Amino acid sequence: MNVDKNPVIFIILAAITILVGTLITTFIPLFAGITAVSTENIRPYTALELEGRDIYIREGCNNCHTQTVRPLPFETARYGSYSELEDSAIDRPHLWGSKRTGPDLARVGTKYPAQWHYMHMKSPQSMYKRSNMPPYPWLGDRKLDTRYTAKKMKVLDYPFPGKDAKDLDGKTEMDALVSYLMRLGKEVKGTP
Amino acid sequence: MPVDTTYDYRAVKGFALSSLFWAVVGLLVGILISLQLVYPQLNFGPWLSYGRLRPIHTNALIYGFTVPAAFSIFFFLVQRLGRTTLAFPGTARVLLWVFNAAIALAALSLFAGMSQSKEYSELEWPFDIGVVVLWVVFAIIIIGTIVRRKEEQMYVSLWYILATIVGVAIVYIGNNLAVPVSLFKSYSVYAGANDANVQWWFGHNAVAFVFTTIPLAVFYYILPKSTNAPLYSHRLSIIGFWSLIFAYLWTGAHHLIYTPLPDWIQTVAIAFSIFLIAPSWASVINGYGTMKGEWGQMRSNYLVKFIILGITFYGLQTLQGPSQAIRAFSALIHYTDWVPGHVHMGTMGWVTMTLSAGFYYIFPKIYNTELYSIKLANLHFWLVLVGQLIYSVTMWITGIAQGAMWQATNADGSLKYSNFFETLTPNFPFWNMRTLGGIIFLSGFIVFVYNIIQTVRKAPAAARA
Ligand code: HEM
Numbered sequence A: 001m002n003v004d005k006n007p008v009i010f011i012i013l014a015a016i017t018i019l020v021g022t023l024i025t026t027f028i029p030l031f032a033g034i035t036a037v038s039t040e041n042i043r044p045y046t047a048l049e050l051e052g053r054d055i056y057i058r059e060g061c062n063n064c065h066t067q068t069v070r071p072l073p074f075e076t077a078r079y080g081s082y083s084e085l086e087d088s089a090i091d092r093p094h095l096w097g098s099k100r101t102g103p104d105l106a107r108v109g110t111k112y113p114a115q116w117h118y119m120h121m122k123s124p125q126s127m128y129k130r131s132n133m134p135p136y137p138w139l140g141d142r143k144l145d146t147r148y149t150a151k152k153m154k155v156l157d158y159p160f161p162g163k164d165a166k167d168l169d170g171k172t173e174m175d176a177l178v179s180y181l182m183r184l185g186k187e188v189k190g191t192p
Numbered sequence B: 001m002p003v004d005t006t007y008d009y010r011a012v013k014g015f016a017l018s019s020l021f022w023a024v025v026g027l028l029v030g031i032l033i034s035l036q037l038v039y040p041q042l043n044f045g046p047w048l049s050y051g052r053l054r055p056i057h058t059n060a061l062i063y064g065f066t067v068p069a070a071f072s073i074f075f076f077l078v079q080r081l082g083r084t085t086l087a088f089p090g091t092a093r094v095l096l097w098v099f100n101a102a103i104a105l106a107a108l109s110l111f112a113g114m115s116q117s118k119e120y121s122e123l124e125w126p127f128d129i130g131v132v133v134l135w136v137v138f139a140i141i142i143i144g145t146i147v148r149r150k151e152e153q154m155y156v157s158l159w160y161i162l163a164t165i166v167g168v169a170i171v172y173i174g175n176n177l178a179v180p181v182s183l184f185k186s187y188s189v190y191a192g193a194n195d196a197n198v199q200w201w202f203g204h205n206a207v208a209f210v211f212t213t214i215p216l217a218v219f220y221y222i223l224p225k226s227t228n229a230p231l232y233s234h235r236l237s238i239i240g241f242w243s244l245i246f247a248y249l250w251t252g253a254h255h256l257i258y259t260p261l262p263d264w265i266q267t268v269a270i271a272f273s274i275f276l277i278a279p280s281w282a283s284v285i286n287g288y289g290t291m292k293g294e295w296g297q298m299r300s301n302y303l304v305k306f307i308i309l310g311i312t313f314y315g316l317q318t319l320q321g322p323s324q325a326i327r328a329f330s331a332l333i334h335y336t337d338w339v340p341g342h343v344h345m346g347t348m349g350w351v352t353m354t355l356s357a358g359f360y361y362i363f364p365k366i367y368n369t370e371l372y373s374i375k376l377a378n379l380h381f382w383l384v385l386v387g388q389l390i391y392s393v394t395m396w397i398t399g400i401a402q403g404a405m406w407q408a409t410n411a412d413g414s415l416k417y418s419n420f421f422e423t424l425t426p427n428f429p430f431w432n433m434r435t436l437g438g439i440i441f442l443s444g445f446i447v448f449v450y451n452i453i454q455t456v457r458k459a460p461a462a463a464r465a
């Protein structure tokens, strides 16, 4: 049999070759429970936090911010305790990021009061004159779109409607985003 | 000259011109985001803010430039290497229009902020379905043409073409599985560390099956054609091919060093990253070996210049990449501007140089004419080379400097630059130089596009149809 004379056999062999590493490095972690953690201790997202997270995704904040603190001394000194599997266990998608044009945000919810974020998001340059973070003033003017909230919570299997359903009333996109930022670092129950 | 009717070049032409068009769009956006990083006042409202534009830059150059370049050149190669005409030529031309409409709509959706957030998989689920359908049609045309070839043996380029088809299909579908909640919003089926692991299994294999096997298919064809010398070693290309497509799939987690992902997955990825030097360099050695006794052509033949510089950057890239996978070095450069330095040596040096050589080779053939100007081709070469070097070198310097500032501690163990902001502004002069490098690179690319357009314009009327 001559592999390089039969395109169909060639494709099958290539697919098998490609699937070996795929199976071992992605399927095994997925199905053998290697990355499994108990989600018992994880605070589910509130509806407002989830909507805020979706705005974070929409604005592409992850293009400049990571959300994973490495277990290295200089890193924990800067950002707080290092990230563990629990911290993102219920996150779909993950938002670990790959580039730190700005600082890591994994623990930012424990760093500032909410009011700080309102000012910073509206104009980062009002705090750091030469910050290159884009200003997001319009988020404060836009009413939060809650048409899909219930469906989102259901797809993600977060409890809804809980006592937080009416938290959404009259909220702006900025409110949602800040509520999400204030959650970061408090995923596991018992953290401040 | 009589018009060659053995081959059907209509889709080849359309995809080539589309590719050049989207490349210019993607490069312009690249320059804009590079500027925004120093001048945030250039973020004009939601649609033109950095967080939305950066994915437009990457998607335009991956799916708008590299992919249609592959469609074009592959449609050319399967006909030439099989000495047969394209299968389903009508479908191929429909594919062209659907493809361009899809890219335009996809760009709009990214402007509007519809995003899955995963790097290079940002497009929302309706586009994912579109991409899969387009890809299947593309595969059918390619395989259909290969099946009816008159040349029994499949040449190396065809192997890389087939691997591209299979590889992209597997990793693209795998990473984009999601549950829709509305027409333009979906959630990944994977959560947390699993999602990250699948994402970078995809991410690194987008590098493998878009930025590696596509240019390699072109490289293996153009190199012997342009030098008129036989390929150095067929055996080496067989070993290189199979070990490359085997090893790449194991390496995704080198993007996740020091994350919560279990250590063994990271370690396996690091080991395979280092192993990858071998199959990568198999192609580099094949390139240099073929040049034995032909090095004089580096001065006289512009095509050889593009191909050999391209494979040289590929060689450097595949040494630098594995070094970045090693924990000690990753600790320093991960998340810094070093990485865009790496990325753009690969994309601007290896991918763009090699695809340009492919276009320079095919355009005169498909339009039945000669290249408009070799002088301009040489100018193009020097401008993109200088632009790319400025880009990469400045990013490596500022990346290392920033990584070192993040690590710097005082005698008492406290951070020397405890406010992140202090480590941001030292990047600015380098980012400005990067913008300059980008402008030089784009000028070179525009010279290229001009040269191609002039070539098309002087083609005999019959060939222009
Ligand atoms: C032996 C082959 C290669 C290895 C082992 C390798 C390794 C790596 C590593 C470890 C990173 C992550 C750096 C970090 O975030 O700390 C990276 C990033 C990257 N590499 Fe390579 N590389 C290789 C070849 C290439 C080639 C040929 C290209 C072609 C353009 C390329 C394009 C990229 C891109 C686009 C990224 C950025 C991903 C992101 O963070 O968004 N690499 N590479």
Ligand code: HEM
Binding pocket: A063, A098, A099, A101, B027, B028, B030, B031, B033, B034, B054, B057, B058, B061, B062, B065, B066, B337, B339, B340, B343, B344, B347, B348, B351, B352, B434, B435, B437, B438, B439, B441, B442
């Ligand atoms: C005019 C030339 C170019 C300029 C000015 C430019 C600029 C940029 C900038 C500013 C970024 C963001 C870096 C960051 O996050 O800090 C970027 C990322 C990127 N660019 Fe380009 N670019 C150019 C050419 C290209 C080409 C030709 C390609 C591909 C064929 C490409 C592919 C990418 C990719 C894949 C990334 C993501 C890298 C990562 O995640 O680390 N770029 N580019």
